[in-house]
Amino acid sequence: MIRTVVFDLDGTLVNSAPDLQAAANRMLGDLGHGPIELETVIGFIGNGVEMLVRRCLRHVGQDPQDLGRALALFQGYYARDLTTLTRPYPGVLTLLETLREAGLVLGLCTNKPEKPARDLCQSLDIDKFFQVILGGDTLAVRKPDPAPLRHVVAALGGTAPETLYVGDSETDYLTTRRAGIRFAYFEGGYQRTPIAGFKPDLKVAEMGDLARRILQPTT
Missing domain, CATH: 3.40.50.1000 (HAD superfamily/HAD-like)
Structure with a gap:
C-alpha cells in the first residue's frame, strides 16, 4: 500500500530542458562561446545547477574551476525565464x-x-x-x-x-x-x-x- x-x-x-538550454546558451554567449544543442544540455541535467554549469563549460573547453561568474550569469538568466518554455x-x-x-x-x-x-x-x-x-x-x-x-x-x-x-x-x-x-x-x-x-x-x-x-x- x-x-x-x-x-x-x-x-x-x-x-524544463528548453529553458535550461536557453539560460546556458546566454551564459556561454556572455563568456565568448557558441551555443550548445538541447540534447547535450539534457545529458547535463540531474546533479544540480552547479554541475550543469560545470558540464557546459567543460563542453566548450573552458576551465570550470573559476565557476563564480558563469554560475551567476546562468542563475540570472534562468530566474527570468523559468517557465517561458x-x-x-x-x-x-x-x-x-x-x-x-x-x-x-x-x-x-x-x-x-x-x-x-x-x-x-x-x-x-x-x-x-x-x-x-x-x-x-x-x-x-x-x-x-x-x-x-x-x-x-x-x-x-x-x-x-x-x-x-x-x-x-x-x-x-x-x-x-x-x-x-x-x-x-x-x-x-x-x-x-x-x-x-x-x-x-x-x-x-x-x-x-x-x-x-x-x-x-x-x-
Missing part, C-alpha cells in the same frame, strides 16, 4: 489531482535549488499539490545521498515501506536504493544512458498511467 508519493521535478513532472508532461496535472483526491500525501525532492523549484512550481500552479518541497540546496547534501529523500518522507509523516519515489534518472534510482524506498521510473525523461543493475519497482512510459499503477497495483 502506497500512502506517500515523492516526485523528482526536472525530467519527471516538467520538461517549460511545461508539465502530458498527464501530470491529472495524475497529481487524482493522487491527492485519493488521499495520498505528495512531496517534491529535486536537485534544483529550492527557490527556483518553488518558483517554477508556483508559476505552473502545481505547488498546491505538495506538502513539502525540498531543493538541492535545502540540506548540506543532495541526491543521490539518501538524506534529502528521507527528510521529505519524514516531513510528510510517511514511512519508507509506504512511500514511492518517482524519477527519471540514475541519480533518482541510486537515491531510492540507498534510502530503502520503492522507485517508479519515468521512461520519458532525461536519462540517456543505461543504468547498471537497473531494477525499478515500476516503469511508466506516460505519467497518465502512473495513478492507475499506484492505486490499482494488481492491474
Whole structure:
C-alpha cells in the first residue's frame, strides 16, 4: 500500500530542458562561446545547477574551476525565464489531482535549488499539490545521498515501506536504493544512458498511467 508519493521535478513532472538550454546558451554567449544543442544540455541535467554549469563549460573547453561568474550569469538568466518554455508532461496535472483526491500525501525532492523549484512550481500552479518541497540546496547534501529523500518522507509523516519515489534518472534510482524506498521510473525523461543493475519497482512510459499503477497495483 502506497500512502506517500515523492516526485523528482526536472525530467519527471516538467520538461524544463528548453529553458535550461536557453539560460546556458546566454551564459556561454556572455563568456565568448557558441551555443550548445538541447540534447547535450539534457545529458547535463540531474546533479544540480552547479554541475550543469560545470558540464557546459567543460563542453566548450573552458576551465570550470573559476565557476563564480558563469554560475551567476546562468542563475540570472534562468530566474527570468523559468517557465517561458517549460511545461508539465502530458498527464501530470491529472495524475497529481487524482493522487491527492485519493488521499495520498505528495512531496517534491529535486536537485534544483529550492527557490527556483518553488518558483517554477508556483508559476505552473502545481505547488498546491505538495506538502513539502525540498531543493538541492535545502540540506548540506543532495541526491543521490539518501538524506534529502528521507527528510521529505519524514516531513510528510510517511514511512519508507509506504512511500514511492518517482524519477527519471540514475541519480533518482541510486537515491531510492540507498534510502530503502520503492522507485517508479519515468521512461520519458532525461536519462540517456543505461543504468547498471537497473531494477525499478515500476516503469511508466506516460505519467497518465502512473495513478492507475499506484492505486490499482494488481492491474
